[in-house]
Amino acid sequence: MSQLDQEKRLAARLALLSNQDAQDCNLYRPDEDDPEAEEKDLGDAKILFTGAFQAPADWDAAEREDYFGDSAPELFVTARIECEAKPASAGFFEPEIGDYVATMPGLGEVLMFYVHDFLDEEDGATYILVRDEELLD
Template sequence: MPPIDPQQRLAILSNPDAQDCTVYRPDDDDPDAEELDLGDAKILFSGAFQAPADWDELERADFFGDAEPDTFVTAYIECEAKPGSAGFFVADIGDYVATMPGLGEVVMFYVHDYSEDQQGRHYTLIRDDEPLD
């Protein structure tokens, strides 16, 4: 993983459009276990996921699986804890992200993929439309 760019991290954490979120990690050894609460973060949505134009039908089917393409979004996620501190984490594929866009509604996302560039780790998330119990 490339080093975290402090300026880019701060730009996401301080962006007025960034929402509060909490990141959870499932237990790979026990699928029935409660997810580990990694901590608080900020999520900055950057739009709907657009499959690259050069993907063929097989690549699209492999990427989207059984999920509806319109449930895929892209975002940056930055942990609120300082890098190097005990509470610091980096979201990874397989994690869950709980957001509260307003009015007490919780919207869950699944981290499906990510790419890294000079702006940081850009995630592809799948919105979970299942109602929470």
């Protein structure tokens, strides 16, 4: 990765962490060896939702079905996520596919999301999240 890419990445990280529209969130990682085990609490992060996920126009029906699976396409959203811990510190992490994201948009409500995919971009990753409806009444 070039020095310019590192500078863009750091600038994007700091911009997100200081963005007033970014929400506090917490990330959890399932134990791959024991699905019954408690998820590992990765730590605190900031999340900025950037909109609904739009499947590329050139995807055919089979590609869409494969990508969305049994989930309704309207449950897919895009977001930027940055760990609050400093890079290279013991508490630093980067979200991975399969992680869970817990957000609290307000009034004590908790919304859960699943990291489904990500798009690597020059200034960091945009994550494609799926809202977990199981916790909704």
